[in-house]
Amino acid sequence: MMSHSRIARLEEFAFQRLARLLADVRPTAPGPDLSIGDPKGDPPAWLIDRIADTAADFKSYPPPAGTPELRAAIARWLNGRYGVTLDAEREILPVAGTKEALYLLANVLVEAAPAGPPPAVLMPNPLYQVYLGAAVMAGAEPVPLPADAATGFLPDLDAIPAATLARTRLFYLCAPSNPQGRAADAAYWRRALELARAHDFVLVADECYSEIWHGGPPTGALAAADGRFERLVVVNSLSKRSNAAGLRVGFVAGDAAVLADTLKVRRYGAATIPRPLQHAAVGLFDDEDHVAAIRRGYTERVDAALARLDGRFGAFRPDGGFFLWLDVGDGERAARTLFERAGVKVLPGRYLAMADAAGRTPGDRYLRLALVHDLATTLTAVDALVRHVDPAA
Ligand SMILES: Cc1ncc(COP(=O)(O)O)c(C=O)c1O
Structure with missing residues (x-):
């Protein structure tokens, strides 16, 4: 072989x-x-009825940008949860679970360097393994940032060497983190975003555990962004919050330019979400009970x-x-x-x-x-x- x-x-x-x-x-x-x-x-028992409601739509190809109905539901949810005003057209992109989006984002954001040092992709260590595979397959160097007891189980943002920041294209940051369950506060997200803007890379906030909290709802990167989403994308899904890992519905939200590029690439090769599942997902995003x-x-x-x-x-x-x-x-x-x-x-x-x-x-x-x-x-x-x-x- x-x-x-x-x-x-x-x-x-x-x-x-x-x-x-x-x-x-x-x-x-x-x-x-x-x-x-x-x-x-x-998941809620009514999910099956919602899928059945529009089962006739299984015959059609789903739209790669997601249905307007689903994009609007995600915007409603995010805007309510984080007190932001995201544009459902430009700042939200439904994806078939965050795993594929996390993987694809490295492909979208890493340009091979013809000369000089290799592009870097930052990630916490320990990590969700997809960050590592995505970085490697995009031709970047995965750079692990220690996230252990000594750093409070999130990476120490002020310990990243300047030379590494200079060649960073993307930073995967998961909070609440898998595996340690540490949430980031607004100051932490703000600092990470400051670094992204200062060094011209994209902060990819993986917030797929955001709704499974045990004290109060953790703040998110979108809430800490002061209404400007350049250089920030957040991923999240219904997998954990709705016991619906098999539905394969998630989203990327934030920087409109990054989302436009991601959609362009998605049109070539990414999985789309069947329409009946998008319709069912609207019900899940609209229900907090x-x-x-x-x-x-x-x-x-x-x-x-x-x-x-x-x-x-x-x-x-x-x-x-x-x-x-x-x-x-x-x-x-x-x-x-x-x-x-x-x-x-x-x-x-x-x-x-x-x-x-x-x-x-x-x-x-x-x-x-x-x-x-x-x-x-x-x-x-x-x-x-x-x-x-x-x-x-
Ligand atoms: C940290 C983290 N990110 C992303 C995912 C992917 O979840 P999904 O693709 O179901 O949205 C998982 C799943 O276990 C995870 O633990």
Whole structure:
């Protein structure tokens, strides 16, 4: 097979690595899978009727720019949530989930440098692996910014070297962050945007956990932008807030010029969202009741899990999202032990992070637990962790 240097540089995806790690382990009992952030709760029951309402539209190609109805619903939601005034025509672009948009944005924003230093794409470390793959496939150098306990689990924006900023084309910044669940405040977003404007790169704010909060609603980059969206795009989706990861509806919002370029590229090759699903998505964006119920469920599980952990493994309460990020000493070893003794699958933090030259990552000591199951199942897994993994290891 033809070898391709960029593809060779792509790490295996985290869940493939987990499958290899556990391939030879024979669990002594069946247990739940907390490795993937795949919601197990249901979206509102009326979603099916809304899809069926317009099922006749499955016959037609969907518009690549999204339906005006969906763009308007997203604008209504964003404008209400963040107190902004986005233009539904120019400043909002529906996408088939944020994953494809995050990937495509590197393609849109990175121009290969014919000479001189390679273009850089900044990202937190640990990270959502798509940022890394997108940067590599766009021909850029992925630059990891430490986001560990020492930096408050978000990158230290004032520690980025000037020479790196000078060649940066794009900065992926996730808040509330996956895996640690840290929210950014307005000052943090403002500083990140200031850097983007000063150094002429685009800040891509990944806010897909924005509605799964456990204290108050986190502010977003749009709210911190003072009504001017140049050099800022925000991505978000219905996957987490509406238990609708399979619907594949999300959006990119912000800088109109970036969105126009993204749409131009999307017309060539990106997935479009079937019309009946766009119509159904309007209902989800317009309804906050189901989101509040979903959020309450996650908060209940986070708090119950933390009570059982009782401070073990450095457990802390995330501001948002549905993950616990636990310091177990050796994440891979703990994941194998937990699977063997209790059949519980969790993700070693190492698989969500970039390694340094010595092969070390800021995730090596950690496990990520996705609290996506019901309360009883979640607590079974947490109890197994307490029983089988030694906090002193
Ligand atoms: C940080 C982060 N960004 C983006 C996504 C992609 O979500 P979707 O494509 O469903 O919108 C995920 C999904 O797990 C995620 O964790």
